[in-house]
Amino acid sequence: MILALAQLNYHIGNFEHNTAKIIEAIHTAKKNRADIVIFAELAIGGYPAKDLLRTAAFLTGCQQSLHQIADHCRDIACIIGMPTPNTTGQGKALFNSAVFLANGQVQHTVNKSLLPDYDIFDEYRYFEPANTTSCVHYQGKKIALTICEDLWNASAPKLYAKNPMDQLQEENPDFIVNIAASPFSYNHLDERITTLQKQVKRSQVPLVYVNQIGAHTDVIFDGRSIVLSAEGNLIDMMASFDEDIKYYRLEKSAIVPLQAVIPLKPSPDEIPLIHQALLLGIRDYFKKLGFKKAILGLSGGIDSAVVAALACEALGPENVMAVLLPSAYSSSHSIEDALDLVRNSGCRHEIIPIQPIADAFEQGLGPVFKNLPPDTTEENIQARIRGTLLMAMANKYGYILLNTSNKSEGAVGYGTLYGDMAGALGIIGDLYKIQVYQLAAHINRNGEIIPHNTIVKPPSAELRPGQKDSDSLPEYGLLDAVLFQYIENEKSAGDIIALGFDEALVKRIISMVNHAEFKRFQGPPILRVSSKAFGNGRVMPLVAHYT
C-alpha cells in the first residue's frame, strides 16, 4: 500500500482555492500510484476558522467542497479533515472530523476525541468531543485514524480522562494516521516527535503524521510532517514552511520512503527556523488578503532594520517602503544607519522630518499645558506623529503598515499606543530583543544587510536628547531572561527570584508586564513563533488587582 502525504497551505474560507489545490494533489498522488492520499486536520475550510464555524455559509462551503473532492476519489482513497455536523441532538453543533473517502463517497468519518482548549486553542468553543472511535478498514488494512490532540494524552498529568489510542489499539491496527494542524513554535519539534514516538512504541506499528503549513494572521504552521517506523524511528520529515507531497510504501510493519530522504538535523537551530517562519508569516498575510506593498518606519535601530530586511525578503524590496521620520532628537548616525539599510536591502524610502508637526502640536497644546515641564507626553506625541504619517502614506497608496515592536518592549509596555505600536501585523513581536539581534546576525550571514552600526550601538528610542533604553529598562540580557521565565515558563515572582535573579528587579519587571495589559490589548496581531506569544494564547484581565 502506498501512502501519499499532502502537506498543503490552506486559506481560511476560500473553498475554491482549497478545493482546487486538494483535487490537484489527489491527481498527483494518483499518478504516483498512491492508494491513499492524506491531508491535514480541518484542511477543507482552513484552520483556525474561529466563529466562521458558526456561520451557515462556511459550513455549506465545507460540505460542497467535500462533495467535489469525493468525486475525484476514485481509484484512490483520501483522508481529509473538516468540520462535520453533530446530529446526535446533544452537545456542540460540530465535530472536528477526519473523513475517509473512496469510490467517490464518504466511507467513514472519525471524530476528534480530545479537544485542546489552552494557549491559542479553543476547540471546545465549537466542537463536541467524540466518545468512541474505531479503526478504518481499507484494502485489508486497519487504520488507526486520529486527529492531532488525540495522540497527545500520553504523559502525566493527563489532561484528558481517556486516550483514544487505547480503544484503537484493541483492534490491532496496521498503522496509525494522525492528521494535524499543529502550530509552529521554535522549541516544539522535539516534543512533537517524542509524543508521537510514545504512541508508536505502545502500538508497535508505523505512524504517518500530516501537518498543515501556512500562516493565518498570527498562527504559523510549519509542516514538517513526520513518518515513524514501527520501532519509533524517525523515517522522514517533510519540508519546513513549504508545501510538500511525499510517498511511502507500507510493507507489513515497515514503512519505506519512495523518494530520497534528506538527512535530518536532530535539533535544528532556532533562529533559522524563526527566520523561515516570519517570512512565511509575512508572505501569507499579504497573499491571502490580496495585498502587495508594505510600509514601515525606519529609525536606524535594530528592530525596524530587521523588519525591513524580512519584508524585503518576503515581498521583494520593490514592494517595501521604508520611511525615515527624524525628529530633533534623532542622531545623525541614525539617519545614516537607516539609509545604509535602504541601500543594503534595496527597498524604497522617503524622509519626512517630524519636527514642524511636533512644533504645531506644541503650539496647539500650549494653552492647555501652560508651562508644565516636558515628560513622556512629548515623547508619545512624537511616536504618534510617526504613526499618523505612516498610516497616511498607507491610506494614500494602499500600503500595509508593518509593526516593528519586539517582545521585550511589548512585555513591559515600552512603546506608545497608536504610535510605534500601530500597524496591521507585528512581525517581531514574539522575539525578545536578544533574539532580534540573533536574527540580525543570521540575516547578515552572507553579507551585511542590517548595518553593522545598527547592531553595535546601544538601543535608543531617541525621543529625548541622549536617551537610551537602559535609562528606563534593565539591560536586555537580564530583562529577557526574567521575561522568559514569567511569560513562556509561567513562573511566579518567587520562582524566578529562587533562580537567582534580584528580587527588586524581578518585581519591577513583573509589575511592568502586568500594567501593560491595556496596551497589548490594542496592539496588532503578532506572528507567533514561541510557545507563549502575546495575543490569543495569553489572556489576562485588564481590570484586576495584580499582586
Place this chain on the structure above:
Amino acid sequence: MILALAQLNYHIGNFEHNTAKIIEAIHTAKKNRADIVIFAELAIGGYPAKDLLRTAAFLTGCQQSLHQIADHCRDIACIIGMPTPNTTGQGKALFNSAVFLANGQVQHTVNKSLLPDYDIFDEYRYFEPANTTSCVHYQGKKIALTICEDLWNASAPKLYAKNPMDQLQEENPDFIVNIAASPFSYNHLDERITTLQKQVKRSQVPLVYVNQIGAHTDVIFDGRSIVLSAEGNLIDMMASFDEDIKYYRLEKSAIVPLQAVIPLKPSPDEIPLIHQALLLGIRDYFKKLGFKKAILGLSGGIDSAVVAALACEALGPENVMAVLLPSAYSSSHSIEDALDLVRNSGCRHEIIPIQPIADAFEQGLGPVFKNLPPDTTEENIQARIRGTLLMAMANKYGYILLNTSNKSEGAVGYGTLYGDMAGALGIIGDLYKIQVYQLAAHINRNGEIIPHNTIVKPPSAELRPGQKDSDSLPEYGLLDAVLFQYIENEKSAGDIIALGFDEALVKRIISMVNHAEFKRFQGPPILRVSSKAFGNGRVMPLVAHYT
C-alpha cells in the same frame, strides 16, 4: 431556616478587598439570624479572572481567603464560589466550585458540571467538569447546590450530555441553590427566569439564585438575584446593578421574604437598564483601576454627547474633561452644540483647533503626496490628530480617554483606527446608533442634558465640507436592523434578504462588517450590554476569505 443572599461586587485578584467584604456580609447575615449566607460563583478571586487562574499567586490568594472566611463561619453556614485544585491526576488543573462552610471549616465542595464555552465564556480553558454531584445536608435539609450553567441544560437541543439536576433530584432536595456569575445583556432576564422556572417545575422545590454585580472591563454583572417558589413563581428579585443582601425564610416547601418586596415590572424597559449598566461599567473601570478623571473629545454630535453625559453622571462632572477639537470643516453649530452639552452637564472643557496641525501634516506629506487629490487619507489624519491631542492631555494630566464609537460604525468600520477609535474603554460601542438616540432621550427625561440640536441634526463626521454619514452609510434605521440580524441573531445574508431587506444593501453591509475585523481587533474593550458584543464574544479570523 433563614437564607441570606449576598449579591456583592468583587474585584478580580483583590483578595484583601473581596475577603473583607465577604466577611462583613457574613457578620451582617449573622446579626440578621441567617442560618446560611450565600455568595455568587467565583466570588473569592472574582470572575472572569482569565489566565490569572493559571498563576500560583492567584490560586494561593484564593486558598488564603477561603481560610480567613471559613474562620468566620461559626453559628452560620456559608456557600461561596471559588476555583479549587483538581487533585484527581487527570483533566484541567481546576474545578469551578461551590464551597460549603460551617463550624469554621469546609464541609462540602460541589464542582460545576456544565462549563460554558461560547460567546464570552471559555471556562473549559481552565476548569474540569464534574462527573458527579450530590446534595449538601445541613440542619436536616438537603440542598441541591448548583453553579450557574448547571441549570442551563434544560432546553433542546441540549448543549451538554447530562443534567446535574437529574442526579440531585433523585435525592429529593428541599431547595435548590444556584450561585451564578451571569453577565447582563438587556434582553437576558426573561430567558434567565424561564430557565430557572423550568428546573423548579421539575423539582417542585424553591430555588434561590445568587448573582454577582459589578463590571470587569467589558463584562457587566447586573445582580438581580432571584427567588422562586416551589411552584415556579417569582417571589423576589434583588437590586439591579447594586450590592444587596436579602433574607428569606424557608418554611417546608415555601420560601418567604423577610423584607418588603418591591413589585416587579415583568419586562423592564431596555434603555433604562442599559443606562444603569453603562454607569456601573464606567464607575467600576475607574474605581477598580484607581483612576478618577476621564477625558473625551466632544464633537457636537450625539455619540460624544451621550458618552460625556454618562461620564459626568458616573464620575461627577468635575472629573470629566471634554475637549472640543474643531477643524476647518466643523460647523459653527457643532461647537455651539458641544458647548451646550458642557453647560448642561457641568463638565470641564478645553478647545484646541486642529487646523494648524493638519496644515503641518499637509506640508510634511506634500513632497510625498505630490498633488494627489484629497481622499479619506486627509479625513483620517484629522481623526488621528484628535486622538493624539486627547492622548497627550491624558498622558500629561492622568486622564483616561473614553472611546465614543457606537456599534453601528464599529460594525461597518466607519471610524479611524488610532483616531476616533482610540480610548481605554468603549462606552457605547455595544449600542447601535438608534439605541444611542434612545439613550439620549432617556438621559434627557428630566430636562435637557443632550442638546436638542445634537439630537435632531443629521449625523456627520465633519471630516470634509458638508459631509453626512448618509453619504457613506445606509440610513441608520435600515443599517441597524440588518446589523442586528447579522450580529446578534447570527443570520446569513440569505436569511436576512428573506426577511425582506434589499439584497444589494444586505450584501454591502455584510461585506463592510467582514472587512472591518482588522479595525475592531485593535479597538478598545467595549462595555457589553447586548447578547453579542464585539470583543471576546465574537471572534472572527482576520486573514480569511469572506464570502
